[in-house]
Amino acid sequence: MKTSKRLTVAFWIVTVLFCLEMSFTAYYELLVLPQAAHAFTRLGFPTDSFRVELSWAKIVGVLALLIPAAPPRLKEWAYAGFAINLISALIAHISIHDRTAAFIPSSITAVLWTFSYISWRRLETERGSTR
Template identity: 35%
Template sequence: MTKRNKIIYWVATLWLALGMVSTGIVQLIKMKEEVAMFTHLGYPIYLLTILAIWKFLGVIAVLVPKFPLLKEWAYAGFFFAMSGAIFSHIAVGDGTKEFFGPTLLLILTMISWYFRPADRKIISVNFNK
């Protein structure tokens, strides 16, 4: 892995972790604005706690060395949560401002996943040789 790619990976991953932890905290403490947004989107409030816990666990999975399969699941979870947030805002007719955050986190998820080091990837075995 080149030094450039390592820097891209860690910058994207640390910003992703910060974004997921900060939004997870807002969801866990059920800030008034977050509750209002979830109500506006038509989701039950208990989903805030579930998403927050998943975000915290996903950040741990992505940052801790080893466990490449768990990392894949965490990245997939981040991708599904953020793309779901974007489409939810679009579905209710929200403007660009409302889905900027999820879009940024989605992009950081893809960058972090793409530039992750080899020891954080699942190694596939081709048995057809």
């Protein structure tokens, strides 16, 4: 298998796993209301407007990453938004001195984000895109 084909397969596997994780968290935040509201309150965030805004932003970002025809600039913004979200989640957990197990989901998702972003940038470079 050619390197670019391997890279493409690796990119889609990692990106789909990352997008599944972000979709599950958006679903939880939007539809599992009492528990999600409690989790946001525990981390020091407003329970309603911010939670809904964050969830919809995740859904839009997931769509931007999964639609191949989405413009590269839109994908770049989606990756940036997810990076801010993941860093903020880690900081929020640190700020309340959360238990170690609370860092596992955010950390795994951050690793998936990193591999997805790096492989996407390599694929863009191979395509000769300098956007």
